[in-house]
Amino acid sequence: MKNKQPPFQVTNKMIADVAEISELTGRLSAHDHLSSNPNLRRTNRIRTIHGSLAIEQNTLSLEQVTAVLNGKHVLAPPKDIAEVKNAYEIYERLDELDPYSVDDLLTAHGIMTRGLVEESGMFRTRPVGVVDQEGHVLHFGTLPQYVPDLVMELLDWAKHSDLHMLIRSCVFHYELELIHPFADGNGRVGRLWHTLLLSKWNPVFSWLPVESIIHDHQQEYYDAINASNDAGESTAFIEFVLSVIKASLIDAIHTSDAMSAGKMDKKTLRWQKIEQFLQTHEYIMNADVRELCGVSASTANRILVGLANEGKLYKARANGHWVYQASN
Known part of the structure; x- marks a missing residue:
């Protein structure tokens, strides 16, 4: 595939989206x-992580995923909990991965599916049918004896193509799904690798939650895959994913604008920082507020008491200390 580009059309919509992105x-x-x-x-x-796993029918909510990663006990299927821990580990190692290395691709799959599938960290050895979330067969994956060579050719094409990375990464994502190289975990690894490729183009993509937006438009994601399968080329999929990337960037910029001092009064900015902190922590303490907001201990206490009086937080005891938790 080094000298053979996968089939797709460059459309005016793609060109416009690449420029805007x-x-x-x-x-x-x-x-x-x-x-x-x-x-x-x-x-x-x-x-x-929540978005990418939810697409694959993981049952944990965003709050439960957060609790698992904070070391809390969560009543949920062990498989779903293991998926969360595995995914977090490999996303945290994103900077270590070479996006054009077949060994790194297999390593990523091994971590993502550790303890979950028999053929973890290796290409599948059996034929497989690719189904959507309702169990409908979309297509049949490449015969297993051809998988290693096709994946290596795809990686080589991605490395040497002169296409813009925004388009190249979409093509790679689709073609990897088409090959379906693994017994399980193809979608998770495909989205991880898409993020990896984009992060090498611009580091903001290493933390931008594109997968979360895909989850919000999950049916459109499958529709784009189906349309591309029917057409025999990835144009529809590329256009869809570019629209998702654009939406994710716009969302991040809105957050950035809201965090800018000129766009938000001090009180609201402090609350937003605390609210974001509580999305990934069970509670917040005076010391946390001092660090987040750059204030003294007495000011941090006034902030917490004020938010409790407004009903946004409530005071509780944890490990012998006074803490504040988000009101439900």
Whole structure:
């Protein structure tokens, strides 16, 4: 596949979206407080994992995924909990992966499916039919004896193609799904690798929760795959995913604008930081508020008491300390 490009058409919509996404990415890259905010990065990473796994019928809610990753006990199927832990581990290692390495692809699959499937970290050895969320057969995957060569050719094409990475990554995502190289976990690995390719083009994509937006438009995701399968080329899928990437960037920029001092009064900005913190933590303490908001202990206490009086937080005891939790 090094000298043979997978079939698709470059449309005017793609060209327009690539231009707009490039401009939006530049705007987002200029907001250092977003990419360097560890709490926001963790929140987005959790949204990414929840979205990608929910597409594959994982039953855990966003709150349950957060609790699992905070080490809390969650009453849920062990398989679903293992999927969350595995996915978090490999997404946290995203920067270590070479997007053009077949060994790294297999390593990622091995971590993603560890303890869950028999053929973890290896290409499948049996034929497989690809089904949608309702169990309808979309197509049959490549015969297993051809899978390794086709995956290596696809990786080689992705490495040497002069297509814009925004389009190239979409083509890779679709073609990997078409080959369906693994017994299970193809969708999760495909979306991970799409994110990996984009993150090598621009680091903002390493924490942008594109998978969460795909989950919000899950039926359209399957419709785009079906349309591309019927057409025998990936144009419809590329156009859909570019629209999702654009929506994710617009959402992130709106968050950035809201966090900018000129767009928000101090009280609202502080509450937003605390609210984001509580999306990934069970409770917040005075010390957390001091660090988040850059205030003294007495000011942090006034902030917490004020939010409790407004009904946004409630006071509780945890490990012998006073803490505050989000009101439901």
